[in-house]
Amino acid sequence: MAFLEKMSLWVNRVLLGIAGFFLAGMILLTCANIFMRLVWLPLRGTFELMGYFGAVATAFALGYTQIRKGHIAVDIVVQRFSAGTRRALRGVNALLCMAFFALAAWRIGAYAMNLHETGEVTETLRIVYYPFTWAVSVGCAALSLVFLVELLKSFLEKGDSEP
Amino acid sequence: LGPAAAGPIKLSYANFPPAPTFPCIQMERWKREVERRTGGKVVVDTYPGGTLLGAKNMMDGVIAGQADIGCLCMAYQPGRFVITNATSLPLGIPNSRVGSLMLWDLYKKYRPKAFSKVKVLTMFTTAPSNIMSRIPIRSLGDIRGVDLRASGGAAQILKFWGANPVGMPMPATPEALQKGVVKGLFSSLEVMKDFKFAELCKYATLTNTAVYPFAVVMNMEKWNSLPPDVQKVLEMLGTQQSAWTGTYMDNHAAESVAWSKKVQGVEFIELSAAQKAEWDARLKPITEKWVKETGAKGYPSKAIVEDILAFGKMYSGL
Amino acid sequence: MSLTLVGVLGILLLLLAMFFLGMPVGFAMGLVGFCGFWYVVSFKAAVSMVGNDVWATFSKYGLTVVPLFIFLGYLAFNSGIAERLYNAAYRWFGHWRGGLAVATIGADELFAAICGSNTATAATMGTVALPQMKKYGYHTMLSSGTVVTGGTLGTVMPPSVVLIIIGLQTKQSIIKLFLGGILPAILLGLLFVLTIVILCRVHPHYGPAGPRSTWTERFKALAGTLEAVAIFLLVIGGLYLGWFTPTEAGAVGVFFTLCFTVPFGRLGWKGLVDSVRDTLKISAMVFFLVTGAIIFGRFLAVTRLPFMVAEFAAGLPVSPYVILAMVLMIYLVGGCFVDSLGFLVLTIPIFFPLGMALGFDPVWYAIILTMITTMGAITPPVGVNIYVVKALAPEIELSTIFKSVSFFLLACVVCIVILIAFPGIVLIIPGMAG
Ligand code: NA
Ligand code: NA
Numbered sequence: 001m002a003f004l005e006k007m008s009l010w011v012n013r014v015l016l017g018i019a020g021f022f023l024a025g026m027i028l029l030t031c032a033n034i035f036m037r038l039v040w041l042p043l044r045g046t047f048e049l050m051g052y053f054g055a056v057a058t059a060f061a062l063g064y065t066q067i068r069k070g071h072i073a074v075d076i077v078v079q080r081f082s083a084g085t086r087r088a089l090r091g092v093n094a095l096l097c098m099a100f101f102a103l104a105a106w107r108i109g110a111y112a113m114n115l116h117e118t119g120e121v122t123e124t125l126r127i128v129y130y131p132f133t134w135a136v137s138v139g140c141a142a143l144s145l146v147f148l149v150e151l152l153k154s155f156l157e158k159g160d161s162e163p
Numbered sequence: 164l165g166p167a168a169a170g171p172i173k174l175s176y177a178n179f180p181p182a183p184t185f186p187c188i189q190m191e192r193w194k195r196e197v198e199r200r201t202g203g204k205v206v207v208d209t210y211p212g213g214t215l216l217g218a219k220n221m222m223d224g225v226i227a228g229q230a231d232i233g234c235l236c237m238a239y240q241p242g243r244f245v246i247t248n249a250t251s252l253p254l255g256i257p258n259s260r261v262g263s264l265m266l267w268d269l270y271k272k273y274r275p276k277a278f279s280k281v282k283v284l285t286m287f288t289t290a291p292s293n294i295m296s297r298i299p300i301r302s303l304g305d306i307r308g309v310d311l312r313a314s315g316g317a318a319q320i321l322k323f324w325g326a327n328p329v330g331m332p333m334p335a336t337p338e339a340l341q342k343g344v345v346k347g348l349f350s351s352l353e354v355m356k357d358f359k360f361a362e363l364c365k366y367a368t369l370t371n372t373a374v375y376p377f378a379v380v381m382n383m384e385k386w387n388s389l390p391p392d393v394q395k396v397l398e399m400l401g402t403q404q405s406a407w408t409g410t411y412m413d414n415h416a417a418e419s420v421a422w423s424k425k426v427q428g429v430e431f432i433e434l435s436a437a438q439k440a441e442w443d444a445r446l447k448p449i450t451e452k453w454v455k456e457t458g459a460k461g462y463p464s465k466a467i468v469e470d471i472l473a474f475g476k477m478y479s480g481l
Numbered sequence: 482m483s484l485t486l487v488g489v490l491g492i493l494l495l496l497l498a499m500f501f502l503g504m505p506v507g508f509a510m511g512l513v514g515f516c517g518f519w520y521v522v523s524f525k526a527a528v529s530m531v532g533n534d535v536w537a538t539f540s541k542y543g544l545t546v547v548p549l550f551i552f553l554g555y556l557a558f559n560s561g562i563a564e565r566l567y568n569a570a571y572r573w574f575g576h577w578r579g580g581l582a583v584a585t586i587g588a589d590e591l592f593a594a595i596c597g598s599n600t601a602t603a604a605t606m607g608t609v610a611l612p613q614m615k616k617y618g619y620h621t622m623l624s625s626g627t628v629v630t631g632g633t634l635g636t637v638m639p640p641s642v643v644l645i646i647i648g649l650q651t652k653q654s655i656i657k658l659f660l661g662g663i664l665p666a667i668l669l670g671l672l673f674v675l676t677i678v679i680l681c682r683v684h685p686h687y688g689p690a691g692p693r694s695t696w697t698e699r700f701k702a703l704a705g706t707l708e709a710v711a712i713f714l715l716v717i718g719g720l721y722l723g724w725f726t727p728t729e730a731g732a733v734g735v736f737f738t739l740c741f742t743v744p745f746g747r748l749g750w751k752g753l754v755d756s757v758r759d760t761l762k763i764s765a766m767v768f769f770l771v772t773g774a775i776i777f778g779r780f781l782a783v784t785r786l787p788f789m790v791a792e793f794a795a796g797l798p799v800s801p802y803v804i805l806a807m808v809l810m811i812y813l814v815g816g817c818f819v820d821s822l823g824f825l826v827l828t829i830p831i832f833f834p835l836g837m838a839l840g841f842d843p844v845w846y847a848i849i850l851t852m853i854t855t856m857g858a859i860t861p862p863v864g865v866n867i868y869v870v871k872a873l874a875p876e877i878e879l880s881t882i883f884k885s886v887s888f889f890l891l892a893c894v895v896c897i898v899i900l901i902a903f904p905g906i907v908l909i910i911p912g913m914a915g
Contacts (some may be wrong), residue, residue, distance in 0.1 A: 020757045023548060030549075030732035034725070041308035044322075047329045047344060047542055050728065055540035057548060058768040061761035070762040071505035071769065078503040093502040100512045100531075107532025114223065118277070121242040123314050123330020136539050175783075214782045220533040227529030229522065331542070338543065341654045344726045 001152055008149045012063035012142055019060035026053045045125035052132040059139025066146045091154035098147035105140035112137060171206045172393065174385070177215035177230035180334050184357045185415060186234050186377060187211045189287070189408040193379075193400065200396045207232075218332035222380065226280050231385045237376045238315025239332050244378075245457060246275040249467050250288060251316025252453055253372045253446045256475055259351070259416070260409030262288035262374040265474035267405040270378075272470060278378070282386035285401045287408040288374035289351035290416045292317050295364040296347025297340070301432055303441065312336050313349040317373045321349055323445045333358070340364070350375070353412060356419035361427035367420075368432045370442060379404075484521065488784030491517040495777070507766070510773030517780035530779060538772040542728070546655070548764040549731025550640050553716075553738060555759050557709070558608075559752035560742040563588075565705035567609045572694040572702040579681035579688035581617055582627045585610040586673045589631035590638060590666065603632025603866040611874050621877045623680055623687040626885025629866045630673060633855040633893070637848070638666035639717065643825065643855070645727070646771060647847045651833050655727050656720060657911040661844045664906045665852065668899065672892035680888060708741045774829070781831070790831055795838035802901070804839060805849075808832055809897070812853040813860070825854040845907045849900060856893045859886050 033046040065071055078086060112133035122129050176194065178187050187209075194207040210216075216224040221235035222243075237244040238251055247270060256262040266286045270278075292313070300306050307325040318328035329345050333354065339345045340363050347364055348354070351374070355361040386394070423429040434442060450468060457464040491513055498509040511531065519527035538544065557563050570584035577583065589606055607628045614624040636643040639659030648655035681688045694702075716734040719725045725733060742748035748756075794804050812828070829850075836846040858866045867882055900906055 016758065016761060019761050020754075023552065023757060023761065026545060026549065027552075027732045027735050030729050031736050034729055034733065037308075042310055042327050044327055047331065050545045051540045051542040054542075054545040054548065055536070057761065058765045059539050061765035062769065064758075065762045065765040066505075068762060071507060071766050073499070073503050073505040075503045077500040089502050093498075093504050096498075096502070096512060097504065097508050100508065100515065103515075103528055104511075104531050104535050107528050108536050111223065111532050111536060119242040119245075120240050123239065123241060123318060124328055126241060132540065133536055136536050140535065210782065215779065217533075217537055220537060224526075224529060224533060227525050229518075229526040229530050229533075335543075338654065339726075341656070343724075344542075 001156055005149050008145045009067065012067055015060035015142055016064040019057045022053045022057040026050060048122045048124055052129060055132055056135045059136040062139045063142035063146045066143055087154050091151055094147045094150035094154060098144050098151055101140045101144035105137045105144060108133060108137035108140060171204055174205060174207045174231045175210060176207050176232040177210045178234045179213045179218040179221060182211040185353055185412055190234060192407060193404055196400060197396065201393055205393055213334060218334065225380050225382050228382050232379065232381045234377060234379045237378055241315050244277045245462055246273050246467055247376050248315055250376045250471060251373050252450050253320055254471050256291060256374050257479055259288055259290040259412035260406060261475055261478040263405045263409035264478045265471060266376050267402060268474045269470055281380040281383055284379040284381055284397060285404040286378045287405050288376050290412055291351065291371040292349050292373045293352055293370050294347060294349050294368040295355060295360055296366050297364055298346060299366045299432065300368045310345045311347050311349050312339060312345045317349050319449055320373050320446055323449060351416055353416040353419045355423045361423040361429050366430050366432060484784040485786055485789055487521060488781055488786030491780055507770040507773035510777040514777035514780040521783045531776060534775050535772055538775055539768055544768060546645055546727040546731055547767050548760055549728060549735060551763050552756060552760040553731060553734045555756035556735060556738045559756050560748040562709050564609050566709050569702040569706045572699045575691040576693035578685065578690045579677045581614050581619060581691060582623055582677045582688055583674050585627050586631050586670055589634045590670045603629060603870060606631055607870045617691045618689050620687040621881050622885050625870055625877050625882045626889050629870045629882060629886050630859050630889035632866045633859060634666055634670055636855045637662045637669060637851060639663060643851050653843055657844050658847055660911040661848050661907045663910055665848055665900055668906060669896045672896050673889060676888055676892045712737055790835060794835050801839040809853050842908060844911050845904045848907045849897065852897050856890065
């Protein structure tokens with residue numbers, strides 16, 4: 001259990017680090033495009049690459065955001081229940097979210113595979129883009145992992161550790 | 164699970180652009196024809212404007228059954244519909260009617276593997292593409308480095324003229340033009356009116372090249388579940404719908420040009436014969452390169468180009 | 482079971498998941514939308530929809546503007562640009578009764594102009610202004626409400642993440658929405674100032690006058706705001722003049738903020754890393770909120786519920802303004818329990834078509850909806866800004882903050898009434914832009 005939690009934290013931290021580089025990439029790419037447009041010609045493919053970079057940056061941050069409780073939730077009713085009820089409800093929530101994001105990760109992965117097989121390329125640069133699709137699948141899988149840890153915690157831990 | 168299917172057969176038909184545009188007009192016409200010809204046995208629910216499926220996930224959404232029927236622009240997914248996308252090579256298709264019938268014949272002749280998981284109901288193309296822009300483009304010098312929206316084969320053409328093609332589906336284009344992501348677009352002229360581009364793009368350069376190919380596909384299981392008489396009605400409609408859409412598109416593009424000139428004061432820039440030859444000469448390598456590269460992948464690329472030219476000639480009445 | 486009923490049940494299920502499980506709003510919308518689509522269409526179709534829509538939304542160019550503007554706001558905060566803005570406002574207005582509170586609103590207006598998020602604005606000003614007001618003997622009845630509410634200016638004054646999201650969801654020009662927000666934000670700020678002036682007149686001990694600054698101090702402080710002014714002119718000016726797209730404006734703003742701060746040691750490694758991490762956190766939250774709303778919207782579309790509601794309300798034999806009042810009441814009550822941004826994203830598929838069916842101007846309607854939902858960020862019991870400020874100053878009682886905020890809520894209501902009576906305040910600037 002402790003191992004799984006550590007692993008989830010580690011995985012999501014690494015993904016967040018990579019996400020940071022893609023955020024930096026977005027800024028550099030956009031500024032480079034503006035600069036090149038001023039002095040010569042715009043960079044071909046900026047439009048589509050920005051979308052894909054944004055996808056990686058945000059999808060890789062999904063799990064870390066959940067660890068830090070950054071996804072807005074309404075806990076006004078939940079807070080009124082007893083500690084035991086709260087723990088059970090948290091378990092149900094974690095189970096549902098874990099399943100949902102596992103499903104999403106699986107489907108997006110299948111979609112990426114389909115893009116690979118059908119040979120689809122981007123509209124402007126004509127490069128394959130399924131690796132970016134895979135990245136979004138990985139982001140969802142990492143989020144699912146966070147919920148798996150939450151689920152196990154709601155079973156195994158005594159008391160209410162929620163802030 | 165799910166609501167019981169009592170009464171008429173219900174079909175959901177998804178489309179990606181807004182309701183007043185030509186892919187949706189042909190969708191509503193198809194709906195009326197099907198409902199009339201099956202005597203109300205089939206009812207079609209239409210979902211325009213990407214409410215059910217977006218431009219790029221139309222094909223996969225129909226395969227999965229998210230909608231029973233979907234209308235897609237094949238140019239948005241380069242690499243996937245190799246054979247049918249060849250119709251957007253600069254091969255001198257004169258109008259949408261010829262383009263549509265030619266594309267439909269090409270599909271029926273080759274039955275591409277890209278469509279093996281769906282039932283194809285019809286295909287059609289836009290009218291030839293022209294440049295609509297916020298700045299006047301009168302020469303190859305003017306177009307150099309200008310960000311213009313185009314997809315698929317049309318994007319290749321812009322590249323050879325020296326423009327900077329930006330690929331995006333048509334419904335994303337109004338916002339992109341407004342925000343300055345692109346300075347104009349390369350498409351058939353009916354969008355001047357349908358998407359109100361004439362309000363922003365006060366110039367149009369008449370190049371008359373490259374059509375955008377569309378397909379209307381149906382979920383295979385749904386198709387197999389239809390009674391034979393309904394299947395027959397839909398089969399019969401294939402060629403008719405293709406021709407109807409082409410004719411509608413040609414008339415509508417002419418209407419849109421007249422409206423843009425009269426109401427919006429758009430300037431239509433005609434290229435001189437010498438210029439036209441210069442612009443066309445730049446495009447020569449595109450088809451050659453396509454034949455070579457696609458042939459290397461194992462497609463009968465040469466025969467495809469010859470068929471496009473032959474079908475085009477046939478329907479032009481030449 | 483009729484499809485409309487399925488749609489209504491879906492909404493109930495969504496509320497159940499949000500309130501009783503505490504499921505994050507975006508996830509609940511995605512999950513319930515998925516289950517509903519499964520029920521109405523099929524499992525295969527529903528699961529394919531989830532995959533496609535998550536990918537399509539996350540990779541959308543239009544959304545890339547969100548992380549860039551959020552990043553810009555965090556950089557301004559972590560590099561002390563925000564603090565210098567406050568200092569300038571304080572030097573100019575601090576010697577009046579309640580002057581520090583007025584200065585906070587003034588700094589809010591300025592900071593809001595470069596920051597896109599109302600939580601970030603509240604957090605920034607809370608960090609900067611609360612200790613100052615405490616130092617000069619301001620009563621928490623005035624100071625806490627000022628900081629909590631001042632943050633709402635961040636959503637109305639462009640750039641604004643809320644306006645960006647409305648623009649994306651309703652396919653409107655983001656620039657027009659930005660331009661439409663300028664005058665209402667100024668009006669709202671003036672009404673807040675009026676509230677402070679009245680409060681200090683009735684309870685003079687709420688905001689004792691501070692020491693008078695010399696003119697040298699004043700102009701020196703003003704000089705400290707130069708970067709902020711320059712960034713604002715570059716970002717908003719460049720957008721307005723058509724030099725950049727919104728995404729490019731965000732990137733350019735970030736680039737120049739880094740140029741102004743990193744070489745001068747104003748933004749250390751820690752500040753930079755914190756900014757990146759917080760930006761990614763908020764962006765991931767916003768992206769999935771939008772995705773969840775799209776998935777839920779697809780489910781509502783197959784039940785045809787939004788079309789029915791719009792048709793029904795548009796056909797009611799009452800004035801559109803009565804229906805508008807009803808919609809605003811729903812937002813006000815909903816905003817008391819659900820986070821404002823989540824609630825907005827959730828309801829746009831139903832209430833935006835309704836507003837269009839009633840014949841309202843889309844820009845004006847978007848600004849009105851923004852105003853009313855932002856009030857949700859400051860209405861008890863669920864108001865993010867309140868908790869942000871409570872977290873910054875734990876010694877202030879929640880009940881005090883609630884009371885203090887209620888004075889300012891009145892100003893918000895007055896502002897909305899004025900905008901309904903005089904829609905020109907919203908529409909004049911976007912109209913000039915053509
Ligand atoms: Na703002
Ligand atoms: Na609230």
